[in-house]
Amino acid sequence: MKNGNVWCWKFLAVLILAIAIPVMFRGISCATATDPVVFIKDAVDEIISILQDEKLAVPTKKAERKKRVVTIVEKKFDFREMSMRALAKHWQERTPEEQDRFVFLFKTLLENTYIAKIETYSGEKVVFKKAALQGNKAIVYSDLIRKNVETPVNYKLRNNDDRWMVYDVEVEGVSLVNNYRTQFASILSKENFAGLVARLEEKVSKGAVE
Secondary structure (H helix, E strand, O other), rough: OOOHHHHEEEEEEHHHHHHHOOEEEEOOOOOOOOOOOHHHHHHHHHHHHOOOOHHHHHHHHHHHHHHHHHHHHHHHOOOHHHHHHHHHHHOOOOOOOHHHHHHHHHHHHHHHHOHHHHOOOOOOOOEEEEEEEOOOOOEEEEEEEEEEEEEEEEEEEEOOOOOOEEEEEOOOEEEEEHHHHHHHHHHHHOOOOOHHHHHHHHHHHOOOOO
16 A cells, blocks of 8 residues: 555644644534534544643653544544445445454554554644535535645534544545545455455554554
């Protein structure tokens, strides 16, 4: 998955900042607990409190801080839905056991790649502009502001049983899930599913981005 590394690092810098930074609202009403903007803001507030906890800032607490952030993210992101979309047509070809294994590996890869890099936070801000709802889905539009440069960051969510979950994030119009779908499809066109799993296991075992 080398071809996606450059884009992933750019996405990493924006995505982590977009999750773990102070938030401002521009003309958005957040009246109900099921509002998708409120849902994301709750995650932001929780992560900010972790980042600002001086007791967790010391090197010996790095693993604990990551674990706490991961716990929050796992409550907000639907990794199974993300996995299904990333594998696309290949998902239905897999056994339940293979699907579960892939979800675990893909989730761990995303956590290792993105969540572990929260130290990149340096005072950036996000402005949430609007939320567009259609049926049980929503898109929350926001801008990451860094050195007076605005970068569009959009969160795609799905509501199931009155609970919102993020299933994709777009940075400057580029989808996280679509990016991985392209990479996985390329691998599967040359190798079998076991080969893709082996690649994911190798990256996960390293615990970080190369």
